[in-house]
Amino acid sequence: MSIIPAVAIHQLEKSYLESDQKHHIFSQLNLSIAPGEFIVLLGRSGSGKSTLLNLVSGMDQPDSGEIIVNGINLTRLPEHERTIFRRHHIGFVFQSYNLIPTLTVEENLLLPLELIKRINSTDRKKVIELLSKLNLSDRLDSYPDRLSGGEQQRVAIARSLIHNPDLILADEPTGNLDLDTGKKVLELLIGLVEKAGKTLIMATHSREVIGSADHVFSIRNQQLLPSNDNL
Amino acid sequence: MTSILVRANRNFLFQHPWQLALALIGISLGVAVVIAIDLALESSLQSFQQINQVVSGKTSHRIIARDGNLNEKLYTQLRVELGIPNLAPVIRGNIQLANHPGEPFKIYGIDPLIEDTFQSTWRLQTSNQKSAISLIRLVSEANTALIAKVTAEQLALKINDHLAIATPKGTLNLKIIGFLNQNSTISSQILKNLMITDISTAQEILNQPGKLSFIEFMSEGNNDKRFLESIRNHLTADTLLITSENQIQSMRQMTKAFNINLKALGMLSLLIGMFLIYNTMTFLVIQRRRLIGGLRCIGVTRRQIFTLIISEALFLACIGSLLGIFLGVLIGNALLQLTSTTIETIYYQVGQVALIISPEQLGKGMILGIGATIFAVLPPAWEATKVSPTSSLIRSQLERKIYKFTHIAGILGLISVLGGVILAFSSEKSIFLGLASIFILLFGFALMIPGLTVLMMKLLEKISNHFLGILGSLPPRMVGSEISRTGVAIAALMIAVSATIGMDLMVNSFRQTVSDWITTSLRADFYVSALSNQSSTQKQLIDQSVKDKINALPGVQMLSSVLHTRIISESGLIKASVFELNNKSQDGFIFKQKIDGNLWQQFEQRQTIFITESFAYFHELKVGETLFLHTKKGHQPFKIIGIYSDYSGDQGHIAMTRKWYQQYWKNSGFTGIGIYADTNANQQQLKQNIQKLLTPELTLKSNQSIYKASMEIFEQTFVITNALRWIAAGIAFTGVFSALMALQFERIKQFGILRAIGVTQRQLTLLIMTETGLIGLIAGVCAIPVGYFMAYILIFIVYLRSFGWTMAFHFNVSVLFQGLALAFTAALLAGILPAIKMAQTKPAEALRSE
Structure with a gap:
């Protein structure tokens, strides 16, 4: 019995229109990621790392080609279905944290759960446990703008994991953090994802993570190429 | 200021064209309504003067006859x-x-x-x-x-x-x-x-x-x-020499209340327009905190920032005011016919009217537009100077500052409300101060809105969190946590809706009072009156012979009569109603004082008069005082023995019996005859018999048809008021729309995050619509007591001072619900476009935006 890849991309084409000019991002791009693998995407700014993550999450649609996540072809799903799929199966970590400013730390974590089901006391316990693992148990009732960058990113990591998704997408999660904090955040993220046995795709500039990754790809000339740490 | 600095700022404005457009709409609509009303009212008066100039030329005096x-x-x-x-x-x-x-x-x-x-x-x-x-x-x-x-x-x-x-x-x-x-x-x-x-x-x-x-x-x-x-x-x-200047003065005096009330409505539009300007400029400043912070980082001084914002506002004010003047002339032209018809119905013959535009009026519009804009932009411009290079990037600091400000604003609001109430009751007879008290009250309540909103949203957040979860609690949180944006929009909408509620309650109370008065006054079964003579400005009178013939008809129990004429008094020409009354028609008088048993006997047998309450108010007369009238037998004293309700005109009149009138003035026929049928008379037959006696110039009407016609005139006098009220509501709607658009576009990234974690398009639309609905509901809920307050002041202070009328306050629950529905619907409608736009934005795109 063959294993269903966590992510499979076939013949992906993506372009943007900029001042009436078509700007190609990907051309005939293919990729297959096995469940539990940790993939690192390298590339210059504007090379399309974030676009690829957006496509894999179903937030964006390709011009052509297929994106299959957990055996579901996202390119064939209507917008609403893709949102529901994302809600259940994908966790996102952004460079600029992107927490909801009007919600407390606890509520930011409970929201993805609430979108899936009715929240109960077990969920609240789960939030507290996860936050204590991230050394944030004392910031439960704080609003995001009261937290430091490192703290905010740790909350964002917790949010991406809280609903137990199959796939975690991290878009330059240390881009806004200093070196030390960034390192700690990465360790936490990779540790938690590995422990939970989730698939992780991370777009980053950070060389530190390369050693932990199962595969490292670089986006060049609209293609995804295996990288030899040559940023 | 360097041109690059100006360009950096200007580019930002041009990158937000719809906000620019809404700011211009705010200024121009406010100016347009004020200009339009001013032009229409002045033109009605000046047209009258111009006709005189055409016909008589330059005159200093005029000899007129009382009839x-x-x-x-x-x-x-x-x-x-x-x-x-x-x-x-x-x-x-x-x-x-x-x-x-x-x-x-x-x-x-x-x-x-x-x-x-x-x-x-x-x-x-x-x-x-x-x-x-x-x-x-x-x-x-x-x-x-x-x-x-x-x-x-x-x-x-x-x-x-x-x-x-x-x-x-x-x-x-x-x-x-x-x-x-x-x-x-x-x-x-x-x-x-x-x-x-x-x-x-x-x-x-x-x-x-x-x-x-x-x-x-x-x-x-x-x-x-x-x-x-x-x-x-x-x-x-019977004749009087008056100066031409006096005549114009007396016309101005006559229409003073009408003018002030209409101009106040125009100012209300400008006030709401100012909220719109304040709102837009605040948004533009807040949105540019990053830009301002950046400029401050590279050495731009606070003064330069202030000058930058003020000159930008000045530029907008000039364009907006010019547009407003142009629009004002167009609206003024449309209002001209309405105002002159109302003036002609209530006050005097205007004749042909033309829109007369003077440079002073246009200048006034420019000054108003620029003044209002600068006044509205001062707080955000000041706020902009407070942006320090480091704090500019932290948005929450601003919200926290504004959150603190809501307490101060609440206290200031409370002081304003108290000040407004004190002014309303202590300003004696001044219509201007009465209306000013309403503006102070409105301003005070508006200042209390942000604090009240925060309180209400906190309460609602707890309730919705309990029942609807985190997503359900987001709308009240968004309203409350971004009070710097939502507060002004709610205040503007609240003012417009409270004005609608206040005016509706006032008009309803007035309508009910007038309806009760007409029903009480119309005691006869039929009325004969002369048609307005087509070939004269005077009404033709009914001869005594016609009255005698009607009296002789079978089925006629009794008659009453009235002659509406003018008499010369110590204070000039006054209106007089000369009555022949019977037991039934006497019951048609609603006296404002306690009457004793022999009142009617005194009225019939002694040299006495009744006066209407507006006459008493404007001439400062009381029961027991004496009014001297010019008669053919010289100045004669008439003792005032009663003050009664009358809503047929706002200058008031005196009432005397025909017996006393005939003693001092010539017999002039009748303006109207009331016919009381026998209880068992065939009314249809009687009507036909009366009709046969009448010449084509005379008309026979039942009391129901007189009631209907009177109420139609009543409604007609409020056409212009209603039109202006809707314009004010339209400006407020633009304000809410502008605020919501700005707010939602600013939150685009937040919506992107929600979409990224799995919130569907429908959920997002519902979220935004719930928020806008909440904005409308708060505005509506707050507008109810404010509108009620406004109606109270309008009825018992402004209208009493304007027309000398007292009215009963008729509370109407449906008006309150209509107000609430109006606010809610307006906010929902204003929220539709931003909600659709936000929901349709791709999450990936939304996340990219800042």
Whole structure:
């Protein structure tokens, strides 16, 4: 019995229109990621790392080609279905944290759960446990703008994991953090994802993570190429 | 300031064109409404003056009769016997063209040979040789007339063509012997549908032989003092010499309340417009905190930032005010007919009206627009200078500061409300201060809105969190946590809706009071009255013989009668109602004081009068005081024994019995006769029998049809008020729309995050719509007590001071619900577009935006 890849991309084409000019991002791009693998995407700014993550999450649609996540072809799903799929199966970590400013730390974590089901006391316990693992148990009732960058990113990591998704997408999660904090955040993220046995795709500039990754790809000339740490 | 600095700022504005447009709409609509009202009101008054200029020219005095009909013998006496120069007799009236029955037309009969001193427009315009011949022909040839060229073109008439006029004696053909050449658009409108003939032709057409409407007099200085004295000595008790200035003053005085109330409505629009400007400018400043912070980082001073914001506002104010003036002229043109119709219904004959635009009025519009904009932009401009280079990037700091400000604003608001209430009750008779108190109250309540919103949203957040979860609690959180944006929008909407509720409650109370008054007053089964005489500005009167015949009809139990006339008192010409009353009609009087048993006996048998409450208010008279009236037997004292309700006019009148009137003034017939049928009389048969006795000039109406017609007039007087109210609501809607658009576009990234974690398009739309709905609900809920307050002040303070009327407050729950629904619907409608736009934005795109 063959294993269903966590992510499979076939013949992906993506372009943007900029001042009436078509700007190609990907051309005939293919990729297959096995469940539990940790993939690192390298590339210059504007090379399309974030676009690829957006496509894999179903937030964006390709011009052509297929994106299959957990055996579901996202390119064939209507917008609403893709949102529901994302809600259940994908966790996102952004460079600029992107927490909801009007919600407390606890509520930011409970929201993805609430979108899936009715929240109960077990969920609240789960939030507290996860936050204590991230050394944030004392910031439960704080609003995001009261937290430091490192703290905010740790909350964002917790949010991406809280609903137990199959796939975690991290878009330059240390881009806004200093070196030390960034390192700690990465360790936490990779540790938690590995422990939970989730698939992780991370777009980053950070060389530190390369050693932990199962595969490292670089986006060049609209293609995804295996990288030899040559940023 | 460097050009690059200006460009950095300007580019930001041009990158937000819809915000720019909404700011301009706010300024221009506010200015437009004020300008429009000013132009319409002033034009109505000035048109009247201009017609006088056309007909009589420059005059200093006017001799008038109390009943509107002067005997022409007085003119002959003054001119020939006393040798008084510079006298111009005029007879005027309405006529009907035989071939265009619906077309309103006015006739002025003048003496073409009066002195040049008058400089009347028609005389100036016909001063060339050819025209001089026309003037001579006007006197020498019978049935000749001058009309404006524009009218001639409209009726396809040439010189020497005939124009058929419908007169009481049949059709009369008038030969057009010359044109009144208008020299401007204004005079062309003023002269339109106006005809000038000589006195005798006009008298014949109007069927008023030997009568004049008034005599104008041009006093040239101290030498004329003796002439004035001679004129006064020759005047009877029924005639009066007034100065032209006094006449205009008294017209201004008459329409003062109407003017102030309409202008207040215009100012309300400007106030709401100011909220819109404040809102937009605040948004523009807040959104540029990053830019401002960046500029401060590179060394731009606070003063430079302040100047930058103020000059930007000045630029917008100039463009907006110019647009407003242009729009104001257009709206003014539309309002002109409405205002002149209302003035004509309630106060005096306006005649043809034209929009008269003066540079002063336009300048006033510019100053108002610029002043209001600068005033509204001062707080955000000041706020912009407070942006420190480091704090500029932290948005939450601003919200926290504003959150603290809500407490201060709440206290200031409370002080304003108390100040408004004190001003309302302590400003004695001033209409202006009464209305100012409403504005202070509104401003005070508006200041309390942010604090109240935060409180309400906290409560709602707890409730919704409990029942609807985190997502459900987001809308109240978003409203409360971004009070710097939502607060102003809610306040603007609250003001507009409270104005609607206040006005509705006031109009409803007024309507109910008037309805009760008419129902009480109309005691008879039928009323005979004279139709407005088409060929005169005066109403024709009913003869005694008609009354006698009606009285003799079988089935008639009794009659009552009234004569509406004018009497000269110590304070000038006043209106009087002369009654013949019976037991039933006496019950139609609603007295404002406790009456004793022999009141009616005193009224009938002693030299006494009743006065209406508005007459009492404006002349500061009380029961027990005495009013002196000019009679043929000299000045006679009439004791005031009662004050009664009357809503037929806002200047008020006196009431006396026919017995006492006949003792001092000539018998003049009746304006109306009330017919009381026997209890077992066949009313249909009686109606037919009465109808047979009436000439075509007389009309028979049941009390129900009089009630209906009266209520129609009532509604008509509020048409303009309603129009202005809706304009104010429209501006508020624009404000909410602008605020919501800005708010939602600013939150685009937040919505992107929600979409990224799995919130669907539908959920997002619902979220945004719930938030906008909440904004509407808060505005609506707060508008209810404010509107109620406003109605109270309008009814018991402003309207009492304006018209001297007291009204009962008729509470109407449906008005409150309508107000709530209006606020909710307006906010929901304003939220639709931003909600759709946000929901349709791709999450990936939304996440990319800042």
